[in-house]
Amino acid sequence: SRIEREPDYSAVTARLLLEQLRLETVSALDLSTEVPLAEIYPQALSAFIHAGIRYELLDEALAAFDLERLGAALKPERDRQFGFLGLQTLYDRYFLHWNKARLELPQVFFMRVAMGLALREDDPNARAIEFYELLSSFDYMASTPTLFNSGTRHSQLSSCYLTTVGDDLEDIYGAIRDNAMLSKWAGGLGNDWTPVRSLGAHIKGTNGQSQGVVPFLKVVNDTAVAVNQGGKRKGAVCAYLESWHLDIEEFLELRKNTGDERRRTHDMNTANWVPDLLIERMREDRDWTLFSPSDAPDLHDLYGNEFRTRYEHYEALAEQGKIKLFKKIPAKQLWRKMLTVLFETGHPWITFKDPCNLRSPQQHRGVVHSSNLCTEITLNTNADEIAVCNLGSVNLAAHIADGELDVQRLERTVNTAVRMLDNVIDINFYAVPQARNSNLQHRPVGLGLMGFQDALYQLGLPYASAEAVEFADLAMEQLSYFAIRASATLAGERGAYDTYDGSLWQQGILPIDSISLLEKARREGDFSVNTEARLDWAPIRELIAQHGMRNSNVMAIAPTATISNIVGVSQSIEPAYQNLFVKSNLSGEFTVVNPSLVRDLKAEGLWDNVMVNDLKYFDGSVQQIDRIPTELKARYATAFEIDARWLVEAAARRQKWLDQAQSLNLYMAEPSGKKLDALYQLAWERGLKTTYYLRSLGATGAEKTASAAAPAPEMAPQPQVCSIDDPDCEACQ
Missing domain, CATH: 3.20.70.20 (Anaerobic Ribonucleotide-triphosphate Reductase Large Chain)
Known part of the structure; x- marks a missing residue:
């Protein structure tokens, strides 16, 4: 309950929970309760693997790893990265347990997932350490099914x-x-x-x-x-x-x-x-x-x-x-x-x-007949093929350094992440044969991103700005460049996927090129997409021509609802929902306060009890709090205070680099027929493949969030408001 006044209490609470977890785990594994956590970790890994196999929770193959070497590679200090929500979520739903006692500590958990993904590697110990480094650093996080089941006897890792x-x-x-x-x-x-x-x-x-x-x-x-x-x-x-x-x-x-x-x-x-x-x-x-x-x-x-x-x-x-x-x-x-x-x-x-x-x-x-549950996967299906996608997300916020994108760090992250995702396909447990056949033939993966809003905070950019749209373009191009290159490099090592011949990849048509195929099918005036590129794509084209691609599809931006909680960053490509709110999920209710806002308000000498109460009164909005500078009001505008067309513009820039799609929620404080019609037609004109939820506010909420945030982008005049449920509404004319 103190988190709302000081975000650092989230870390304090996480430490208390960690101590509770330590006592629970060491008792369950018959280890000493007197030894501090940092010293218990190497023993805990070995004890957990053997106990997990004994209780028939873990794949027996994990015992073949060099557990002493892997135990020595664990980094106990990384436990301090957790906030309360993240650690409680892992505690409640992810850590393996026996008779209601947790058997895993956080770093052991990440190593178990890494070991499960390294089972078929030529040097499984070295790869497990590489994968562990990536997961435990929070630079990248595997999807929930992978975290649940990697290394277990039922390794269903696909999302x-x-x-x-x-x-x-x-x-x-x-x-x-x-x-x-x-x-x-x-x-x-x-x-x-x-x-x-x-x-x-x-x-x-x-x-x-x-x-x-x-x-x-x-x-x-x-x-x-x-x-x-x-x-x-x-x-x-x-x-x-x-x-x-x-x-x-x-x-x-x-x-x-x-x-x-x-x-x-x-x-x-x-x-x-x-x-x-x-x-x-x-x-x-x-x-x-x-x-x-x-x-x-x-x-x-x-x-x-x-x-x-x-x-x-x-x-x-x-x-x-x-x-x-x-x-x-x-x-x-x-x-x-x-x-x-x-x-x-x-x-x-x-x-x-x-x-x-x-x-x-x-x-x-074949033909794409639908997307998936969250509208980011676009794979072929038919009577004999169930399409499967294996997901993971780069934490973009962790790749900002000195006010810009850390390209070298992103390159390292993506190279390892694509390898981990490709491994999922071979290790995966398939509940039905049509899924297995399809996945092994085409080997699609979906590398996405999360923490986009947090990255903007670090860069000092409002979501509703041309600069944020440019950053969406820049970041996605870099991620796409490294992901496609990583898949082509893997093809050199492991061979191209079975159905590569005849694909757009094989024809030399990359995602940035396939925009022209859509443009040709549209009538004049029905298509308007920025197709500029910053990077030199010639080496990537040459690499694909030489080796092919390991994966039919490489990228998709999923919602990351739970894994972003674990890592403690903003969901996916979402704008901030509110700056202070209570989040409810299967683990309970959690106070969430925007730490970036608190940091900036402290720098201005504005963070006090009155500010906390003002934020509560205005449902986490800063727009009507007079003492907050205009620049901060723009930077910390929340989802319903941003004109939804900015979300579409940023999504359009990302879509040009993606071979699949993105889970794009749209927010509208006061929807109307005309506004919605203009918004979804804009999404179509900008070449988006899919949209996800439309979120709207009740009338009382809308009143409080009347916004002084950034105006709408210039490309379209503000539509006149009309009632969406009025049968005479002329929204679509």
Whole structure:
């Protein structure tokens, strides 16, 4: 409770918890309680590995490591990096335990994860130490499933799985079974439901009519609740549907709190898979036709101009009466409804089919039919392939030195991180064979970043500024450069991935080049993306031409909700939510205060009890506290005080360097139809592949956060406000 007045109390509390953990662990491992932690660590590693194998928690292969050498490599002083929230999260949910007693100390935990990832290396001891150094320094953090399961007997290390559901009962219930099996071992799920025929479609076998997609989604919802990953975290699934599917209007309402409960899914996420053609029709105020996939089966696998041609062919068949089951609606009406339910329920998220496919390095081997649970993965799926992605994130805040990006440190981090991610693929436990086949063939990984907001604080830049957008571009280009180079270097050592021939990589088309493929498919005026590069990419192109790529996909920016807590930095690419708030998660409630703000206010002589109370009154906002300088008000503007278009502009700069996508939350204090329409059209024009949650404030919250923060970027005039749920709203004109 003292943390709100002095952030350093977070470290003090973490030390107290560490002492409690020491006593608990050494007792469980039969070690001396009298020896200080720094001296107990080398023995603790060896004792833990043997106990873990004895209790059938750990892979027996860990006993083959040189435990004395690894124990000597542990760095007890790194325990002092933890804040209370980070250590309590590890204590509650990550450290392995037996009979409710923790068996792992923090540095032992990081070494266990590193050992698990080094099992198949030529020199596993040296690599385990290298991986440990990276994790324990907080320069990089592996994803939650990797931290949970690395080195254990069930090494399910992947974060997310993407599936396509076929159009018959056996396929549908097979997909639901796969969901349960994958969810059991802590994987988040993205299901593509577009192939399933719509309500009213003919069923040949029974000569009856289909009930459509929605009743099955209710079963998926309840399966996610029932299989909750062993109590470690909630089971989580997202259903995707293309916007031409005849059930789309009912799909949009799945998360509503009113209506028939049998046709609602309150625990499941949903996302729209939007083709460019719908946006074009909406902009031209033309009609949009909805079909059952049983009448237009190939639309599912088409994108770009091929989709447009075939879609218009089916529209002509419908006009001629050759397709009986279809529905014509104004495209604006559907778009408006998408934005309305997004505002009301936060779902379905809006994701864009064509950018995901036209820029996919693997378009020679199939189609991206959906993203994942958090909208950053864009991998092919079909009846025989469940796409798998293995994630980890660079802590960008740890790579700022002397007011600029520490490029050499970033290079070292990325080289080791890509190797660790590639190792995951071979070590991974696969709950279903389609996931194994897909992952071993294509070897996709997703290196992301976190601590972007903290990096901006260190640089003294407001999130809502052209300088922050430039930094997003600079940092992502460097990360992309090193990540692609690391994968190509690994290909030289281990061989290229199996399906490399024919890929965009093999054609010499890097992510920065694939923007032109999207631009060619768009009409004039529908595309506006900065394509400048700072680095010399010629050596990377030569390296790929020489060795190929080890991984079909290399980068994706995930939300990092939990691992950023562990490391103690801001989530992913998110702006600060509030400068003082109480965070609730599975570990309890934690006071979180922005240490950068406190440091800057102390420098100005402004940090006192009155300031704490003011921050509480204004819900963590500094905008209405008169004594705070204008410069600090801009720098510490919170998510709802930043014009959301700045988030889109920064995301667009990152997207040009990414072979996958990014989890992009958008914040709007007072949403309106016009504002949302302008925002999501801007996201589309800037070539974004996906968006994630839309967060909005209640009226009372919005009143308090009236902002003196930075104005909106210049590219678009401030839209006039209108009510989003007004049926006469002209937002889309």
